[in-house]
Structures are given as structure tokens and as C-alpha cells.
Amino acid sequence: MSDLILHHYKESPYAEKVRTLMGHKGIAWQSVTVPRIAPKPDLTALTGGYRKVPVLQRGADIFCDTRLICAEIERLHPAPSAAAAQGHFGAVIEHWVDVHLFAKAVAYTFGRNADHLPDALLADRAALRGAPLEREALKAAVPLAEQELRRHLGWVEAGLQAPSPFVNGKHPGPGDFNLYATVWFAVQGRFDLTPFPALSTWFGRMQGMGHGQRADSTPEAAMAIAAESRPRPLTYESQLPDASGLELGQMVCVTPELLGHGTSVRGELVGIDGERVSLLVLSERCGALHVHFPRQGYRLMAA
Numbered sequence: 001m002s003d004l005i006l007h008h009y010k011e012s013p014y015a016e017k018v019r020t021l022m023g024h025k026g027i028a029w030q031s032v033t034v035p036r037i038a039p040k041p042d043l044t045a046l047t048g049g050y051r052k053v054p055v056l057q058r059g060a061d062i063f064c065d066t067r068l069i070c071a072e073i074e075r076l077h078p079a080p081s082a083a084a085a086q087g088h089f090g091a092v093i094e095h096w097v098d099v100h101l102f103a104k105a106v107a108y109t110f111g112r113n114a115d116h117l118p119d120a121l122l123a124d125r126a127a128l129r130g131a132p133l134e135r136e137a138l139k140a141a142v143p144l145a146e147q148e149l150r151r152h153l154g155w156v157e158a159g160l161q162a163p164s165p166f167v168n169g170k171h172p173g174p175g176d177f178n179l180y181a182t183v184w185f186a187v188q189g190r191f192d193l194t195p196f197p198a199l200s201t202w203f204g205r206m207q208g209m210g211h212g213q214r215a216d217s218t219p220e221a222a223m224a225i226a227a228e229s230r231p232r233p234l235t236y237e238s239q240l241p242d243a244s245g246l247e248l249g250q251m252v253c254v255t256p257e258l259l260g261h262g263t264s265v266r267g268e269l270v271g272i273d274g275e276r277v278s279l280l281v282l283s284e285r286c287g288a289l290h291v292h293f294p295r296q297g298y299r300l301m302a303a
């Protein structure tokens, strides 16, 4: 049985990014379904408070955010590679997708599906954004979101005219998986890819990767695994404090920069470098955990 446990839900585009990476690499993994809205007591017992999806668990090590999850999967399963080094601009594409394109895809798909979204989902996402989400306003936002999506995806279409089959180059890389997940979400809102033939072909190629070998599990089983495991030794090359001025051993808080309301994690700083940060979190239900975050996209502060 694989020790990789993905906590996710089927509608999540960021989870689709990881599921597709599992497919590309032909990995076996365990699947735990998380509620789509808060409260998520089982997930937050494992993360120390982070509620977003997906989260990857290996024993008592918890990896938050797809950037770090994908890096961990790449480290454990290096072939076939999806590393940025094989192509160009993977991180730049990821940032553009996260900060710009994703919001347009959400505006489009939420607007198109506005009449079918449960009230509780709208209330939950409004609380997470710290701003109201009303059905009529969501519907009114669709034409602009569609125009913007078309303009941005036109850039990708032009880029894919080159002989490379992937935006990352000859092989799929982080940019491909991030972009795929966001386009996948727009397609859930019935966004029409027909005017973008190269993008459609690329989309089909990414979709054809599948999701690897998934075995369904439960939150209880995942928490029992965490409780009976010890966090793995940390793999930071240097244990020196970095430019943040924070010291190992002090209590810190990690908060997402985007949609951060109420999702901070507090713990003891046990590892830090330019790419990631690790906190020791003592969970009532799961014992000692190492909760890992990327530096990109998260604010790290003294608690």
C-alpha cells in the first residue's frame, strides 16, 4: 500500500493538478475526501489549521500547497520527470496562473454555475475572501471573465504553435500541471476550447495522463497513521536562520497570501530555507507532526 495520502475533493482544480501529476508518473496513492466547505476538523487536525485542498500526508509529515506537494512527489518519484529544469519558465507560469488566471477561471465557472452552487458554499467562500459573493454579481461577471480568459489563453495557444508539445518544453513541467488544472476548472464551467486548437490538443494530452492508481481511504485511517508515525528527519541542508530573522525553535505563524482568512498555522519553526519552511505542530488527535509549506505564497511571522 502506498504511503502517499492525498486529502482532496473532486471539484478542486488544485487537487486535479496533483492527481494528474500522479497519473503522469503512474503512482499509487491513497485518497481521502475532504468536505468542500469549513469546518474540516479532520483535515485541520493534521495541518494545525490550514484548511485548503489538497494536502499530502506521508505518515506524520504533512505537505501543504501543490507547489510543495509536487516537489515532494518529484523527489520520491523522479521518473518520468516533471521538474522545471527540463523546460523553461515553469515557476513564472505557475505564478501567473495562481495570481491571475486562476481568479478568472473561478469567476467564469462560478458565474456559469451560479444557480446551482449551494448557499453554504457561497457563504463559506465569501467568508474566506472577506467579501460578499452574490449570485447575480457572479453571473454579471461572466462576460468579462470570459474575455480575459480568451485573451490569456490566446497567449498559450500562440506559444503552443512551436514544435514543443508542452508549455514546459519537450516534457511536462510545473507550468503544464498548474495551467492544466486551471483550464480544467474553466472547462467545468463549459468554457469552449474549440477556438484554441493547439491548446485543445495539449489539454487532451494532459487529460490522457489520468490519475494514477487511486485507493480510497478514510480520514480516520489517515489520522491513525499520523498518530502512530513519527515525523521524518528534516532534509534542510543548512539549519542557519535565514533573512527572515526568525530563529529555529521559536513559535511562528504561516498564513497564505491569497484567500488567507482563518487558515493560519502556528507551530515551532524546525526548518527553513529559501524554498520551504517546516513547523512542529502538536496535534491533540495526531500527536507530533511536521507541517511543511513553500515560502512562495505564504507569510511567515513570529507568533
Ligand SMILES: N[C@@H](CCC(=O)N[C@@H](CS)C(=O)NCC(=O)O)C(=O)O
Residues within 6 Å of the ligand: 011, 012, 013, 014, 015, 036, 037, 038, 051, 052, 053, 054, 064, 065, 066, 067, 128, 259, 297
Ligand atoms: N496555493 C494553493 C491553493 C489551494 C486552493 O486554493 N485550493 C482551493 C480548492 S481548489 C481551496 O482550498 N479552497 C478553499 C477550500 O476548499 O476550503 C495550492 O497550490 O495548493
